[in-house]
Amino acid sequence: MTDERWVRHLKQNLPAEATREFTVLWSEIHHTALGTEPDSITWRWTANGKYSSKSAYGIQFEGSLRASFDKFNWKSDASGKCKVFRWLAILGRCNTADMLAKKGWSHDPAYALCVGPLEDALHLLATFPYTASFWQSVLQQFNMSLVLAPTPSTTSLLEWSGQTTGMVPAKERKAWSSLVQHIWWITWNERNARIFKNQRSTALALLEKVVEEAGLWHVASRRKANSLLNRPREPN
Template identity: 30%
Template structure:
């Protein structure tokens, strides 16, 4: 009985099918032309997903791939900060390694810590960017809002400088945590200035353009 019902349904489906001698044609419904493209297949992976604020600007920033990847992890809150290490039982406290006052989350390392803010303030003074607001807040929000305060001609350079400073703050935090190595905020600011030359030689000229233009 079941087989008869299934056969009946199949007949109903085939009732309006018109056979043709023309060859079969494959059509890709994700493009207007009906032709397959790798770009449309890649885009289909993100259908229904929510865009991550700052991701587009992040991947366009002139910085080495490892630096951009670090910021992608920071954007996802996936960096192994003191807070995360403490949460996983890898260290006894989540306090900031520099001043031992607040939990060491990524936003604190990059902008919230008094040490970090001193480095930023030194650099904003060198760049003559008094409109850039250096105060504790979510780092990516800070970057996206303050880049709009910079002249468009220097904006790409500002992005690179921001990524370089944050990267060096992260490296200094790791050196302090795992090697006991310390640098004063002024010393680190000078070190960052020297690294801009390394970036220039590697093809990332934007930080140097911003410095020379200021």
């Protein structure tokens, strides 16, 4: 770099892009002064300047945004399969008819729970008349306000989850999250039973399944959802 001798090694007749890059490089190093100390290599992502695989993994997510629903999803008292399904549903990744169409897989475009256009997670889990009836019966059984139920105007599972979580008392939010995951899982299983087994259940029968499984969760020390059964009824 002394006396800018590095410039002499550039080839002649540089194309326009290379000339632009050269100009940028020259402006960056033009005022650089070399010291007499030997060079050293340090890793900027750790306090001691030493590389670690943990820090390398962490910088892959530098500047990324965490999903806003991770806490109320993963910290509930529901079983793992219910948590994973709710996560996929909110992300729009469960294999409803619309996703099967995108993947090019064979599918029946008709709704399994209702007559309507192409099935998707929002309609299946929130706005179908059958699903709406199921939600109403569950909230009544668990003595919770009916305003928590999704409505035909619900446009996002994520927004509805966040709004209803904020409407529930803080001490019952894990219980509410567990109940939502449980209801979605029961609804999904009913949909699959109709498609693959040609078996149909009424909304009242699904309610009985919710109560029964909540009791089993209680026995397995997952008592949050079942605790809602004994709470005072809320006004609507």
